[in-house]
Amino acid sequence: MLLASDIEAMIREGFPDAKITVMGDDGQHFSAEVIDQSFTGKSRIQQQRAVNATLKTAIDSGRLHALALTTKAPE
Known part of the structure; x- marks a missing residue:
């Protein structure tokens, strides 16, 4: 079973400087907000x-x- 902290750790590997907030408590359904400078100039899809x-695995x-x-770039 996954925990919100597991999801955050996986995202953190790819975005070490991001502000990451992950919520969810049933082990399968989560919501996450990721704010990272690398998103500047990229579309939401990108x-x-x-x-x-x-999170591919x-x-x-x-x-x-x-x-x-x-997802979004910092303001």
């Missing part, structure tokens, strides 16, 4: 694909069933 790449294995993802 941003979300980059975050999803850090959990998604492909079915351990992560659903993630509501918000």
Whole structure:
């Protein structure tokens, strides 16, 4: 079973300087907000694909069933 802290750790590997907030308590459904400078000038789709790449193993294995993802560059 995944914990919010597990999701955060996976995202943190790809975005070590990001502000990351992950919520969820049922082990499969989570929401996350990732704010990172590397998102500057990128579309939301590009941003979300980059975050999803850090979670590929959990998604492909079915351990992560659903993630509501918000991404943005710092203001």
